[in-house]
Amino acid sequence: MLLSSVCLSVVTIYCIFTSANAYKSFTPCTGDEDCIGLQDAKCKGNVCICNGSRFCKEEVKTPTVTKIGERCNTTEECLPLQSECGPNNVCTCHEGYVEEPSGRKCLQVSEGMGSSCIEDVQCYTKTAHTVCRDNKCDCHEHMHHHNGTCYNNVALSQACTTELECSLTHAAFCLRGKCSCLDSHAPNRNATKCLPVALGHGASCEDDVQCTVTLGGASECHQGTCTCKEMYQLKASIGKCVRDMLLGDTCAEVSDCHEPFEGNTTRLECILGVCKCQPSYVEVDGFCINSSGKEASSIILCVVLSVLFIFL
Template sequence: MMSDELMEVSCIDDDQCVYYEAEDINSICLNGICHCHNNKTNMKTFCKPKTLRRNNIIGGNCPCKIPDAKCNLLENICYCIEDYVPTKDRRRCIPKEVPLGEICATDEQCLASSIFSHCANNTNRCTCNDDFQRKGTTCLAKTAPKVLGLKCTVENNCTEHGSHKICLQDIDECVCEQGYVRANGSKDCLPGKTIGENCLVTQQCNIKMGPGAVCENGKCRCEEEYAVVKKQSDASPTELICERLVQIGQYCSHHGHCHNGHLIEKEQLLQCEHGECVCRFGNKNQEPCSTSMANRVMAYNICSWLMLAAAVFHCLALGCGFRKY
């Protein structure tokens, strides 16, 4: 059947289907999908772009010649390769993680590699934040502002000023060992904390839960636009982090990119469709997705089937629509 072979292109309104119209072809958006119709043959037809040209937008149709991008032939969509993400304008693919000292475009690239770092405006390289000092691939907290820094020449000098300190010989100064940060107005080094645990400063929460964590009322929690999710790691499979909530329409290349805060997979309300995160139930332009929306859709479908079944049985009982010969 021709209808089984038709290309499905997601849409929100008719304006997004104009791209597939031609002299004898018109296209409309119906139930979130572009439907193309041949006016001459009066039949459905393939939705084809007006002109085939190289695409310069990640998430657009193939072919795609953007560096570090690939074409998904099944969906005919251009995606960034694994471990790469698109820029905000979707015209480039950049590494998801950038180590300290390397070229960067966003703070998120640096934070994904080393907490307490940022992309410096003057060098466009990942750099440790103020009051933090680089040691290899990590940023360690200084024990005090530069003018009050605890000087050292050997490792033992730092232990005189409290535990969990090491001597960083690059600057001859004591710093907190990895997994610890300095407390406000103090030279003490405090351990990292996770969700619900007691804390004194937000940096304690950041160590274990990432930049989306905050210390509020003495407890670690995720900020409003973040949600607690399980970190996918072989070393610590039960570790919890704060991950930014995904918005409808956000770029994706697989369902895992559309995580919306639920720890249980079956409770996820978003999925990746044609390069965008959309609601699993209802229209993709409805936000936020909710279980109540899903329940209403399911309930509507169930009621429709029950009403149809009741009508059929009633008709059979009365013999309507049938003639005996």
């Protein structure tokens, strides 16, 4: 009986003593995460204290470092996982890890484009100009990646420093500091894409520029086909669209002379540098008319009637 009383007294004294010291850990804090090193501890009054039946013993006075970059003496003092006390006596993350913005965690550096992530810092630590988007490392907006490197999206005619900045536009490259189309292509009228240059008259097209590169400025894309504009014809010897040399115009060769009407391509010829009617045609009111048949009679009748109308 006496022994039981003594034991009870000892236990009571121990409990009183420990409970009196149960709320003193000497570990400052601003949140519960600062009390990671203490069992079941919570941050109350800017000090880590115990929770439930656990006790924070007063003699536990080991300093704790809760943020990367703060001073330390030993690695044991650095609370963030994957951290250590570095040579400069500050807590640093292990190799291959990087501190999150709050400095309370060390996160694994992502392997590159498309790797999983939580924070941007995991991405741009290894790959420049990257962010964490939808938990995957990706390039900043208005940028694209090629072989794991991010490049600016540069449109045609805009300034560039490398060919890969122009690569979003098919058949484009960086020429003298600007994104340009390859010689085999030409920019469309809105300069949004490079189109293949048409091979010649009659080639398929979708924009005038495809024709003008080959046939000259007097050509156009008409109903999906490269052709010469009205009052112009294809001069085969040079492969360009040239102005029609009409009756009386100066010329250098037979093919220069041309009347702009279907079927009239053979009525003129170049004689002594001037476009004149061929022998089987006569000039009537500025046109070469068949010297025999209804065509000449019709034209002459129209001319006579026009003259009579003027004087009546």
